[in-house]
Amino acid sequence: xxxxxxxxxxxxxxxxxxxxxxxxxxxxxxxxxxxxxxxxxxxxxxxxxxxxxxxxxxxxxxxxxxxxxxxxxxxxxxxxxxxxxxxxxxxxxxxxxxxxxxxxxxxxxxxxxxxxxxxxxxxxxxxxxxxxxxxxxxxxxxxxxxxxxxxxxxxxxxxxxxxxxxxxxxxxxxxxxxxxxxxxxxxxxxxxxxxxxxxxxxxxxxxxxxxxxxxxxxxxxxxxxxxxxxxxxxxxxxxxxxxxxxxxxxxxxxxxxxxxxxxxxxxxxxxxxxxxxxxxxxxxxxxxxxxxxxxxxxxxxxxxxxx
Amino acid sequence: xxxxxxxxxxxxxxxxxxxxxxxxxxxxxxxxxxxxxxxxxxxxxxxxxxxxxxxxxxxxxxxxxxxxxxxxxxxxxxxxxxxxxxxxxxxxxxxxxxxxxxxxxxxxxxxxxxxxxxxxxxxxxxxxxxxxxxxxxxxxxxxxxxxxxxxxxxxxxxxxxxxxxxxxxxxxxxxxxxxxxxxxxxxxxxxxxxxxxxxxxxxxxxxxxxxxxxxxxxxxxxxxxxxxxxxxxxxxxxxxxxxxxxxxxxxxxxxxxxxxxxxxxxxxxxxxxxxxxxxxxxxxxxxxxxxxxxxxxxxxxxxxxxxxx
Numbered sequence: 001x002x003x004x005x006x007x008x009x010x011x012x013x014x015x016x017x018x019x020x021x022x023x024x025x026x027x028x029x030x031x032x033x034x035x036x037x038x039x040x041x042x043x044x045x046x047x048x049x050x051x052x053x054x055x056x057x058x059x060x061x062x063x064x065x066x067x068x069x070x071x072x073x074x075x076x077x078x079x080x081x082x083x084x085x086x087x088x089x090x091x092x093x094x095x096x097x098x099x100x101x102x103x104x105x106x107x108x109x110x111x112x113x114x115x116x117x118x119x120x121x122x123x124x125x126x127x128x129x130x131x132x133x134x135x136x137x138x139x140x141x142x143x144x145x146x147x148x149x150x151x152x153x154x155x156x157x158x159x160x161x162x163x164x165x166x167x168x169x170x171x172x173x174x175x176x177x178x179x180x181x182x183x184x185x186x187x188x189x190x191x192x193x194x195x196x197x198x199x200x201x202x203x204x205x206x207x208x209x210x211x212x213x214x215x216x217x218x219x220x221x222x223x224x225x226x227x228x229x230x231x232x233x234x235x236x237x238x239x240x241x242x243x244x245x246x247x248x249x250x251x252x253x254x255x256x257x258x259x260x261x262x263x264x265x266x267x268x269x270x271x272x273x274x275x276x277x278x279x280x281x282x283x284x285x286x287x288x289x290x291x292x293x294x295x296x297x298x299x300x301x302x303x304x305x306x307x
Numbered sequence: 308x309x310x311x312x313x314x315x316x317x318x319x320x321x322x323x324x325x326x327x328x329x330x331x332x333x334x335x336x337x338x339x340x341x342x343x344x345x346x347x348x349x350x351x352x353x354x355x356x357x358x359x360x361x362x363x364x365x366x367x368x369x370x371x372x373x374x375x376x377x378x379x380x381x382x383x384x385x386x387x388x389x390x391x392x393x394x395x396x397x398x399x400x401x402x403x404x405x406x407x408x409x410x411x412x413x414x415x416x417x418x419x420x421x422x423x424x425x426x427x428x429x430x431x432x433x434x435x436x437x438x439x440x441x442x443x444x445x446x447x448x449x450x451x452x453x454x455x456x457x458x459x460x461x462x463x464x465x466x467x468x469x470x471x472x473x474x475x476x477x478x479x480x481x482x483x484x485x486x487x488x489x490x491x492x493x494x495x496x497x498x499x500x501x502x503x504x505x506x507x508x509x510x511x512x513x514x515x516x517x518x519x520x521x522x523x524x525x526x527x528x529x530x531x532x533x534x535x536x537x538x539x540x541x542x543x544x545x546x547x548x549x550x551x552x553x554x555x556x557x558x559x560x561x562x563x564x565x566x567x568x569x570x571x572x573x574x575x576x577x578x579x580x581x582x583x584x585x586x587x588x589x590x591x592x593x594x595x596x597x598x599x600x601x602x603x604x605x606x607x608x609x610x611x612x613x614x615x616x
Contacts, residue, residue, distance in 0.1 A: 049615075049616075052457070052460070052461055053460065053461075054457055054460060054615065054616040055615045055616070056613070056615070071460060071461065071462060071463055071464055072320065072463070072464060074461075075320070075462060075463070076462075078461060079461075080457075080461055082454065082457040082458070082461075084454050085453070085454040085455060085456075085457040085458055086453040086454060086455055087455060087458070088335050088455060089339075090335050090338040090339050091331075091334065091335055091338065095331075095334070099327065099331045100458055100459075100462065102327050103324060103327055103328075103459065103462040103463055104462050105320075147458060
């Protein structure tokens with residue numbers, strides 16, 4: 001088994017009376033796109049800051065790419081978008097990126113090429129020679145993302161990378177993150193759970209400084225162990241489904257008209273088999289079907305886990 | 308994609324990173340009002356000093372000529388000029404006694420400097436600490452406040468960051484100190500009857516390292532203040548307070564012997580050491596200034612290296 005890109009054990013961090021992290025455990029597999037999910041104040045940004053070495057944990061273990069968060073050891077191997085950090089106002093976007101690339105150990109020529117490459121990722125090539133102080137909030141965010149992609153980092157931490165971006169650039173950034181799968185590990189925090197569900201392989205729910213639950217997104221959303229059917233107004237033959245599938249559990253949500261069927265998957269029982277059986281029963285009893293899917297949304301799962 | 312270099316030698320990386328940070332910070336300072344403000348302030352001080360000096364000399368010349376005329380020597384211009392020079396020399400030597408704190412040996416050596424350069428140097432050493440405090444206070448605190456430091460802390464050590472910032476400020480102050488010598492030459496050449504441009508230029512070239520090294524010593528306490536607090540406003544207040552406290556200690560120590568040991572901890576104690584004739588004195592003064600900068604910066608770094616960014 002590959003060593004994790006990031007492993008935190010029982011990490012605590014306190015700011016005066018506020019306990020920002022209360023024993024966070026986290027295990028991020030190398031090469032995965034990992035979602036860090038939690039409400040405001042859950043400790044996500046503090047956790048990122050501890051991993052980057054901006055903050056020191058009061059206790060616990062922090063293992064980043066096989067060792068402590070030491071900037072010399074991690075030079076060029078760790079990229080990050082810090083949430084609240086601002087660039088200087090006077091120099092141009094290109095100058096900032098060139099400088100940061102040079103600090104990662106690149107030659108001037110390589111740094112110049114890298115600056116152009118990462119600016120293309122965030123579609124900021126035409127603003128490369130603009131002073132950073134004249135950029136809009138969204139553009140500054142994109143420059144922040146760009147600097148995180150400089151070089152060839154093994155681990156990238158992105159703290160709310162799409163917050164403040166317009167839909168097109170948010171979409172492009174999601175695609176850019178998705179494109180990193182297998183090449184490097186990316187940890188993303190966001191409030192947009194649909195977005196995270198679409199791009200991430202694994203996720204952890206953080207609540208009040210603790211890890212509530214973590215695992216593969218497919219497992220968290222029960223992609224292999226639950227299906228749902230949305231019924232149009234009309235017959236609601238839920239009991240017939242229950243009778244036909246005695247080993248499964250069917251839950252009916254009348255306001256949303258959603259029938260959820262959860263089951264224990266096995267070698268001879270896949271979600272597709274359950275879907276076929278449920279549809280057969282529903283159609284046989286005159287139900288009108290307006291939607292169908294596997295599992296539940298990450299958002300629903302998150303709400304269930306943190307309720 | 309590029310392959311990231313594996314950094315083998317932390318010490319060479321440290322120096323490389325510090326120089327990169329210094330270069331970037333210097334470039335940023337030159338594009339902001341920081342460099343402009345510092346340059347203008349220092350040029351203003353230099354110009355005012357030079358102008359004041361030439362005016363005093365002109366008044367002294369007129370007064371001396373008038374006195375000589377009344378004494379009957381005005382008929383011979385050479386005699387009158389010699390008389391004026393003699394009287395100026397006597398007045399200047401009296402001033403040097405004040406500068407040197409009554410040290411006869413030092414007065415003799417100071418007298419070898421062109422007077423205008425010496426006055427410029429002495430006043431610069433008086434003003435420089437406050438100009439530095441007012442323009443360099445946020446070298447670290449400003450980056451902490453905006454969290455700009457996070458982009459750098461991800462890529463290099465905090466030590467390299469502090470050293471880079473310090474070198475940048477030193478280069479800035481040293482360059483501006485060099486620039487500030489220009490008014491001395493301009494005013495001297497334009498207004499003074501017996502101004503030797505070449506001699507004064509060479510003396511200014513010799514004086515410039517003194518200002519740069521003294522600036523180094525002053526940057527130490529300022530760097531300490533900038534690392535102790537996060538807000539630029541608090542850093543400015545602390546830097547001024549720290550320097551003012553040291554200045555008071557240094558001044559009081561001249562009058563009270565019991566305070567003397569404390570004055571060794573202040574940069575102000577060493578500013579006249581550069582003017583002693585011996586090479587050892589000058590080297591010792593330079594070493595003390597560098598050590599003072601390193602010492603105070605190191606003290607601040609003990610807080611900065613542990614603090615949350």
